[in-house]
Amino acid sequence: MKLENNTYNIQGIKIDELAREFGTPLYVYDASVIQEHLDRFRAGFSSVDLKVKYACKALTNMSIMKYLLKQGTGLDTVSLAEIQMGMTVGFEPNDMVFTPNCVDFSEIIEAVELGVKINIENLSNLEKFGKKYGGSVPVCIRLNPQIAAQSNNEKVDWWHKQSKFGISLDQIENVKALEAKYGLTIDGIHIHSSSVIMSPEIFINGAKAVFDIAMQFEQLDFIDFGGGIKVDVGDGNEVIDVLELGKQLDVEFSSFCKKYGRRLQLWFEPGRFLVGNAGSLITTCVLRKRNGGTEFIGVDSGFNQLIRPMMYGAYHEIVNASKPNGSQQKYTVVGNICEIDNFAVDRMLPETQEGDLVVLKSAGAYGYSMASNYNSRFRPAEVFIVGGEAHLVRKRDSYEDLVRNQIVID
Ligand code: LLP
Secondary structure, three states: OEEEOOEEEEOOEEHHHHHHHHOOOEEEEEHHHHHHHHHHHHHHOOOOOEEEEEEOOOOOOHHHHHHHHHOOOEEEEOOHHHHHHHHHHOOOHHHEEEOOOOOOHHHHHHHHHHOOEEEEOOHHHHHHHHHHHOOOOOEEEEEEOOOOOOOOOHHHEOOOOOOOOOEEHHHHHHHHHHHHHHOOOEEEEEOOOEOOEOOHHHHHHHHHHHHHHHOOOOOOOEEEOOOOEOOOOOOOOOOOOHHHHHHHHHHHHHHHHHHHOOOOEEEEOOOHHHHOOOEEEEEEEEEEEEEOOEEEEEEOOOOOOOOHHHHHOOOOOEEEOOOOOOOEEEEEEEOOOOOOOEEEEEEEEEOOOOOOEEEEOOOOOOOHHHOOOHHHOOOOEEEEEEOOEEEEEEOOOOHHHHHOOOOOOO
């Protein structure tokens, strides 16, 4: 979203035009930002055989998935439905990786039957996998190096010792025993530490830990570093420079490959890095209210449509697209949910009135995909702007959508 001539626009389309045409609340995604982030990511890793698998849990809109397919990415999936959506838009099954956690083994069987790459994160499923497939289906294992990931939020930090994710390093002997017992073909090692990682060090430390382990497996084709890279959301916190990360990781990776005796592929599963900055949630100020000493801006949205501020204390930059340059005042921006529902507390914003368009930025990742119908409100429509044209890529929910699966008994 750019501010030009006192007007916010996305690829030349004004925010108020979008609001007029599609209504608010509205999620809007800018393809050029996705493209720019993907290019930047690839430039960072230009010296390695990089495979980008878009973590589509971040934004599971099939038009976005198809756009990324056209840009040559694969897909990281976490459920059978994500695999199905990937297949529907044209991803080859073997360009998709299935990284579920705590699922019944039957889901893994279904994914194998569809031809999707399997990533297993516990000994129980690895044993079942061995029993069923032996070495006939190569498998990747997800490890938990138990290094503090130092993301800025414990809710998305998964490498600590109590975390449910991955096979901990003290279980490597068990993995090797299963490999020997069933003749497993372990062709990949995966780590994903957390989301919102602010420093390259975390990846480098993870890499060092995992390369030592990787030397013990002879049939590897790739190492998968997961996702987790923070994007710049204007909160003043550090952001990883992917060029720098690529440079540092390449040094470690090259020396590992030399020791290993083969050049492996390097996989990444970025979600937020690709789509986070590309999305905005356009809302309308429907109420100005003063309570106690607080000036409230009430918008026609809520945490049912963007839960990140309430769930993680996440920062989303907010702008008044109707009056970008008004005099600054302190506001608490709230939604319409029947409980505390702050998007921002005591935030300096241009003077805002009822009817103004209020936009929450960097809402592309884990915005719509975590939205719900709480309070029986409709989830917003989604618009994707590609090549200067706005496309409706998901309709707003309707009353029929809300009640579709309800069965009223007497
Ligand atoms: N790979 C795996 C195995 C993952 O679990 C995730 C995210 C990713 C890749 C992509 O991570 P990303 O690059 O998007 O950080 N709802 C939270 C974030 C949860 C991330 C879940 N796993 C939020 O809104 O911040």
